[in-house]
Amino acid sequence: MSLAEPAALPVAASAAPRLRLLKRFLGRFKASLPAYLLLLPSLVFLALFTYGAMGRVFVDALYQRATPKAPIRFVGLDNISAVLADPAFTGAVINNLIYAVGTAIPSIGLALLFALALARTHAVNSVLRAALFLPVLIPMVAASALFLFIFLPNVGLLDYYIGRLLPVLPNWLGDPDIALSAIMVITIWKNAGYYMLFFLAGLQAVPEDVMEAAHLDGAGPFMRFRHIILPELKPTFLFVIVIATLNAVTQVDHVFVMTKGGPSNSTNLVLFYIYQQAVEHYDIGKASAATLLTLAALMGLTALSFRTMANREGGP
C-alpha cells in the first residue's frame, strides 16, 4: 500500500495534461458540433460525387475487365500506357488543344470588342447585348440542331447564302479538314456573349479621371485603350482564359449531336473519347485512365492560373 502510492503519483501527473488535452479537444469538438451538423448534408454529397469520384477514378484506372461480365483484374499502369498509346486518344488531345486555342482566342477577342462597343448604357446597346447573350442560354444540343441545318451541304443556310459564291461547295461537317473548324464556330457563337459580360464588368473599373486626363492630353482612343483600359482588364483576361479552357474540355454535346467524333476522328475531343470508352466499349479502366490524365492536366493548369492570379494580387 505504502509502496503503491508513490508509484501511482507519476502516472497521475503524466495523465493529467493528456486528460486536459482530451477535455479541451472534446470541448472544442462540442462547440464545433453545430457547424459540423450544418455542413454534413453538403459533405455527404461532396464525399460521394467529388472526393469519392476522384478516388474511384484513381482506383478504376488500375483495374481492367475484358468483357462487362468478366472479373476485374489488377493491371497497374497498363490502362494509362494503353490510353497514351491509343492514336484515338492522342488525336483527341491534339484536336482538343486546337479546339481550345481556336475557340478561346476568337471568342475572347469578340467578347472584348462587344464589351467596348456596348459599354455605354443605352437602350440600343442593351438590345444588342441581349442579342449577343441569347446563345449562352440555349442548350448546346439545341444550338447543334440549328447548326446542323446551317452546315447542310447544298441546301443549308451557309451554302444557300455564301457557299454559292465559292468555286467548290465544301461539305462542312463531312470533310475531315473542315469539320473541327465548323464545330468551333458553334462554340464561338455560344461563348462570346458570355465572356462579354465579364469584360463589361471589368470595364466599369476603369478610372474615369485617368481616362479624362488622357483625353485632355490628346491621347486617341487607341492610346487610351492600350495604356489605360488594357492594364485594367488584365485580371478579367486571365479569368476568362481559365473559363474558356475549362469550357473547351467540358463542352462536347455538339460533337455528340453533329459528328460523333467523325469524320475519321477529326472532331473527337477528350471528353467524347472518355464517353466512348465507358459507354460504347464498356472499358471503364481505359475511360478512368483518360479521365485521370485529363484531370491532372486541368488541375495543373488551374493551379498555375491561380498562382499567377495571386501574384498579380486581386483577381476578379
Next chain:
Amino acid sequence: MKLLDRLFKDAPLATRNEITPKLGFVLTVLLAIVWLIPFLWMGVATLRPASDGINLMAELMPSLKPTLDNVRDAWEIGDFPRYTLNTMIICTGILLVQFVTITLAGFAFARLDFAGKTLIFYLFLMQLMLVPVLLIVPNLSLVAQLGLYDTLTGVMMPFFASAFGTFLMRQAFEAIPTELEDAALIDGASLLQRIRHIYVPLSMPSFSAFAIISVTSHWNDFLWPLMVINSPDKRPLTVGLSVFTATAEGTQAWGTIAAGTLMVIAPLLITFLIFQKRFISSFVTSGIK
C-alpha cells in the same frame, strides 16, 4: 455585389466618350445581327409549309403561307410535354435540395467558428476545380451501385451539394448585421429558427441569383442525363431533342427540327426576355465565384 451595381450604372463620362472607334460599333451591330440568324431561321423554318420544298428551306424571308404543321408534327413525334416535365422535375429537385444544403453550409462558414474550418473550406473549394462533367465515369458507376440508374434522382444527385452556392450564401450571410441575430438570440430563438427567420428572408436576391444559374445550367445539361437515363419516358428535353433531331434528320424534316428546337429553347428564352437584368447580373456573379 458592388461590381453588379457598377455594371448597370452608366459608364464613366470619359469612358463614354467613344470607347471604341465608330468602326468597332458598326462591326458589333453587324455581328449582333449575324448572331441572331440561327434564331431567325428557326422561327421562319418553323412556320414554313412543307410544300415550299427543301430548296427554299434556307430562305430567311418568311413564306407567304405560314403554317403550324411543323409544330404539330414535332409535338406528335417527340414527347415534348413529357420531356419538359422531366426537365422541370430535375431542375426543381436539384434546386430544392441545393437550397437546404447551401443555406446550412453557407451559414456555418459565415457565422460559426469551428475546428478544421480552413480545411473544410478547401474541401469545398475543390469541387469548383474538379469540374463535375469530367467525373461522369465514376459517378455513373456509383449511381448504378446505389440502384439509381435510369432514375431522375440519379440524374439529380451529383448536384445536390454546390460549392458555388455555398460560397454565394456565405457572402450574403456575412453581409447581414449580427445585431439582428443577437436580438433573436435574446428572444430565445434556436439556431435553425434564426437561419429560417433572419438570414433566409434577408438573402433573397442571392437565392434568386443562384436559382437562375442552377436552373439554366441543369436545364441545358446533356451528357450526364444521357448516360444515366435509359427509358424514353424519362428523357429530359436535351436528350429528347437529340433523339428527335437524329430521327428527323434522316427524313430531311428540317421544319420539324426547327419547331422541336423552338419548343425546347422557348421557355428559357421567354423567361430571359422578361427578367433580362436579373439573368445577366446572375451570370456575372457566377463568374465571380
